[in-house]
Amino acid sequence: MDIKNIENKLSNFSSIRDWDQFHSVKNLSMALSVECAELLEIVQWMSEDESNQLTSEHPKYQNVKDEVADVFLYLVRICQKTGIDLESASLEKIEKNELKYPVELSKGNAPKYTDLKK
Amino acid sequence: MDIKNIENKLSNFSSIRDWDQFHSVKNLSMALSVECAELLEIVQWMSEDESNQLTSEHPKYQNVKDEVADVFLYLVRICQKTGIDLESASLEKIEKNELKYPVELSKGNAPKYTDLKK
Amino acid sequence: MDIKNIENKLSNFSSIRDWDQFHSVKNLSMALSVECAELLEIVQWMSEDESNQLTSEHPKYQNVKDEVADVFLYLVRICQKTGIDLESASLEKIEKNELKYPVELSKGNAPKYTDLKK
Amino acid sequence: MDIKNIENKLSNFSSIRDWDQFHSVKNLSMALSVECAELLEIVQWMSEDESNQLTSEHPKYQNVKDEVADVFLYLVRICQKTGIDLESASLEKIEKNELKYPVELSKGNAPKYTDLKK
Numbered sequence: 001m002d003i004k005n006i007e008n009k010l011s012n013f014s015s016i017r018d019w020d021q022f023h024s025v026k027n028l029s030m031a032l033s034v035e036c037a038e039l040l041e042i043v044q045w046m047s048e049d050e051s052n053q054l055t056s057e058h059p060k061y062q063n064v065k066d067e068v069a070d071v072f073l074y075l076v077r078i079c080q081k082t083g084i085d086l087e088s089a090s091l092e093k094i095e096k097n098e099l100k101y102p103v104e105l106s107k108g109n110a111p112k113y114t115d116l117k118k
Numbered sequence: 119m120d121i122k123n124i125e126n127k128l129s130n131f132s133s134i135r136d137w138d139q140f141h142s143v144k145n146l147s148m149a150l151s152v153e154c155a156e157l158l159e160i161v162q163w164m165s166e167d168e169s170n171q172l173t174s175e176h177p178k179y180q181n182v183k184d185e186v187a188d189v190f191l192y193l194v195r196i197c198q199k200t201g202i203d204l205e206s207a208s209l210e211k212i213e214k215n216e217l218k219y220p221v222e223l224s225k226g227n228a229p230k231y232t233d234l235k236k
Numbered sequence: 237m238d239i240k241n242i243e244n245k246l247s248n249f250s251s252i253r254d255w256d257q258f259h260s261v262k263n264l265s266m267a268l269s270v271e272c273a274e275l276l277e278i279v280q281w282m283s284e285d286e287s288n289q290l291t292s293e294h295p296k297y298q299n300v301k302d303e304v305a306d307v308f309l310y311l312v313r314i315c316q317k318t319g320i321d322l323e324s325a326s327l328e329k330i331e332k333n334e335l336k337y338p339v340e341l342s343k344g345n346a347p348k349y350t351d352l353k354k
Numbered sequence: 355m356d357i358k359n360i361e362n363k364l365s366n367f368s369s370i371r372d373w374d375q376f377h378s379v380k381n382l383s384m385a386l387s388v389e390c391a392e393l394l395e396i397v398q399w400m401s402e403d404e405s406n407q408l409t410s411e412h413p414k415y416q417n418v419k420d421e422v423a424d425v426f427l428y429l430v431r432i433c434q435k436t437g438i439d440l441e442s443a444s445l446e447k448i449e450k451n452e453l454k455y456p457v458e459l460s461k462g463n464a465p466k467y468t469d470l471k472k
Contacts, residue, residue: 001119001120001121001205002119002205004120005211006205006208006209009209010212011178013212013215015222017219017221017222017225017227018225018226019226019228020226021226021228022399023167023171024166024170025161025166025172026161026164026165026168026169027166027398027399029157029158029160029161030158030266030394030397030398031398032154033155033158033391034391034395034398036147036150036151036394037151037388037391037394038382038391039147039150039151039196040147040151040387040391041388042382042385043143043144043384044149045346045376046142046144046145046165047144047284047382048144048145048283049142049424051142051144051147051198054143054200055200055210056121057125061200064143064202065200065202065207065210066207066211066214068193068196068200068202068204068207069207069208069210069211070191071150071189071193071217072190072204072207073211073212075190075193076208077163078157078186079186079232081170081172082172082182082186083174084172084182084183084186086119086187086190087119087120087124089184089186089187090167090187090190091124091127092183092187092193093184093187093188093191094124094127095189096130096184097131099217100129101135102132103135103264106137107135107136107137108135108136108137110139110140110281111145112138140281145280145281148279148280148384150281150386151276152276152277152280154272154273154275155269155270155272155273155274156273158269158270158273159270161266162266162267162270163263163464166401228399237356238355238441239356242444242445242459245445246448249451249452251371252457252461253457253460253461253462254461254462255460255462255464256462257462258464260402260403260405260406261397261402261405261406261408261418262397262400262401262404262405263402263404265390265393265394265396265397266394268390269387269390269391269393269394270424272383272386272387272390273387275383275432276383276384277381278383279379282380283380284373284379284380284381285382286380287378288379288435290436291436291437292437295435300379300438301436301438301443302443302447302450303436304429304432304443304449305435305440305443305444305446305447307386307425307429308426308429308440308444309447309448310375311422311425311426311429312444314393315422316424317408318408318409318415318418318419319409320409320419320422322355322374322422323355325359325419325420325422325423326423326426326427326430327360327363329427329451330360330364330367330423330427332420333367334367338399339371340451342371342373344371344373344375345370346370346373346376347376351419354454
């Protein structure tokens with residue numbers, strides 16, 4: 001993924017509209033949550049099985065795709081503002097999670113997952 | 119960004135713990151929202167200016183980095199389950215946004231931004 | 237419910253800690269979302285049936301109760317700051333919803349519910 | 355506040371539409387988060403000062419009122435499903451918060467607020 005390209009497009013999009021003044025990390029974090037909730041709204045009354053059918057043939061697929069993209073775009077914007085390298089942050093977090101949820105304790109056990117997290 | 123590599127690590131992480139059973143699109147969307155809120159929690163009482171200082175020297179920087187990574191990891195997972203290509207979805211959405219928020223109407227005008235969105 | 241009593245306790249709580257400076261409607265709305273997400277976190281990996289067992293005997297019941305209370309307390313605080321009368325706002329909204337979701341179109345039909353909402 | 359009256363209206367609203375089947379605690383928690391995000395969307399690009407002007411004369415006041423009401427209605431619904439008494443839960447939580455945030459440590463200090471919370 002050419003994330004530099006996406007970053008550049010976002011910077012241009014914002015600066016040409018004079019929107020950098022609104023893009024504090026605080027506001028971007030709120031916008032990120034709002035976009036997530038728009039995804040949540042699509043699946044809220046679906047059963048889990050129904051939600052798993054949200055692939056390319058589904059009438060709501062384009063909506064899901066748009067919301068997923070919006071979440072990502074605000075996330076990239078937050079990374080730009082904070083100087084976070086999303087790829088290395090992600091790899092680092094996966095390693096942390098591997099230590100946090102040892103296979104023997106976590107296997108097949110989501111409720112424990114939640115408890116271990118605390 | 120080598121997103122295929124991240125996807126593979128996530129698939130392995132989940133399958134070795136037998137967690138695929140919990141990873142419906144519905145549940146992953148909830149988890150995504152929860153992680154966003156953990157980011158929100160960091161900035162909620164900060165002023166906008168304070169939030170803009172969340173760069174590498176800031177005592178909360180590592181927390182921000184971890185939450186941003188968690189949001190991204192669940193987002194990638196949702197893409198895996200739905201078959202969304204995150205890069206092309208993002209480029210497509212940027213183009214849509216350019217049409218949705220014409221420069222002449224949007225320039226410097228965030229409240230209008232919100233209204234146009236409706 | 238003696239909501240005036242709760243309001244008074246919240247005002248005192250905040251003013252004695254000199255926290256009114258942080259309680260803008262913007263910040264309180266963020267805090268409200270964060271508390272909701274803490275409730276979401278409890279149920280995210282549960283099945284719907286499991287979530288329906290979150291009554292007084294359940295080991296997570298106290299957690300649910302605490303998060304529900306936190307959501308309510310921030311909501312009351314937002315009402316204080318905006319001058320909203322929660323009871324009349326609620327009754328008014330129920331009436332709106334009755335018009336928005338006519339029984340004949342909505343009956344037993346949650347996916348339509350979502351579509352009607354748009 | 356006559357909360358029993360609101361509860362009855364909500365029960366009727368739902369049962370006449372045959373929507374109880376969708377109102378698991380899990381789904382209601384998602385819906386609660388979605389409604390909070392709709393409130394968040396109203397304030398996300400506002401400054402804190404602007405958000406404090408969201409009183410009865412403001413053009414967005416009715417929107418805020420509607421979203422606040424929606425949050426409350428889902429919260430009452432969750433209380434119905436779990437058997438939580440909202441008033442006593444709230445009073446209990448205020449007492450907990452008084453112990454959790456001792457005046458001498460918390461006074462005027464929101465960043466510490468967050469840290470104490472952990």
